[in-house]
Amino acid sequence: MGLFAAVxxxxxxxxxxxxxxxxDPITLxxxxxLVVGNAALGAVVFPDISRYAQSPLKGGLGTSSGYFLGGLFCIVAGAAMTFAAQVPSIGSTPNIPAAMAQIGLGFFAFxxxxxxxxxxxxxxxxxGALGMRNVVRVPKSVLVLVMGGLGIVIALIGIQDHxxxxxxxxxxxxxxxAGVMIADHFIIAPYVRKSGYRFGAGTEYPTVNAAAIVIVVLAGFISTKITFGIGPINSTLLGFAGYAVVASVLHALRVPYAFGRSREDSTGF
Structure with a gap:
């Protein structure tokens, strides 16, 4: 409807x-x-949802096709409406509701x-509650209330302007x-630790993987300084290669890099 109204x-x-x-225009x-930044976090945490699929294949096909089709049409329709309406942005963010109202879709914008x-x-x-529950051992309901409140506060202080x-x-x-996760699943677990992943109630796993955190921060920082290639791809490859090398070396030297222990309960938290 947005694309049709824009035309x-x-x-x-x-x-x-x-x-x-x-x-002002930006480079390709x-x-x-920007597009990857909008979708990357959702793609990384999609296993939280796709774990309920009947099989890995169905989970992968469902999530990837949904992301591709939904994301493609949403971005195209959003771009078309903002081009047609020619309304100013809020700070550096396109004002999609104002664009929809300008082309006669105010009720649908609401x-x-x-x-x-x-x-x-x-x-x-x-x-967010699922991730924090693996690190902070407090009831999920408390985490939901605290994180929901923080989200409201962040919205009220004007995060949309940034x-x-x-x-x-x-x-x-x-x-x-994502690079670290792929390296850990396909290289470190089967060939270095020589142990696969285990799931279900009672499963114990490290709370904090220090090597993974350090590699993610370094890979992201280095990717912002590289002047060639595509930033998100560069950072993914850096995360993959960096974690594969560092985790392999630390394991060979018997230096622990994952600390703490958590136990999965029957709800998956």
Missing amino acids: QHSGSFDSLFSAQPIG FAGIT LILVFAQWTTNDNNLYT FVPFLNLLGAYVPPI
Whole structure:
């Protein structure tokens, strides 16, 4: 509906595609970093949801196709509406609700603000509580209340005015997490530790992986200083290679790099 309304408001597809956005242009690679920053964290935590799939194949196909199709159409429709409406941004962030109102979709903008934010942040809160519960041994209900309150406070202080820099930060420092996870699953676990992953109630696992944290931070920082290639891909590869090497060396030297013990309960927390 947004794409159709944008074309109607512009008069034709040609007029829409020839429109110039308000604001200063950015490079292609900067745009890629923004897009990846918007999706990277969701992709990294998708195992929290896909673990309920009937099989790894179905989980992978479902999440990747949903992300690709949903993300593609949302980005295209959002870009089309902002091009057609030509409304100024909020700080550095495109004002999608104002654009929708400008092209005659004000009521739908209201519904999207209510229901899209509700469902998106419900998943965010679930994932955040799940991650924190593995580190902080307090009831999940307490974590949900505290993190929900913090989210409201962050929203009230005007985080939307800094959304694009925030996406740039995510685009650099979140992809290395995926690189570390891939290296640990496909290299360190089967060939270095020689032990696979275990799941289920009573399973014990380290609370903090110091090597992984250090590699993620270093990979993200180094990727921001590299002037060639695509930043998110560079940081992912740095995270993958760095963790594979460091964890292998530390394991060979018998130097512990994962500390603390947590036990999974029957709910998966």
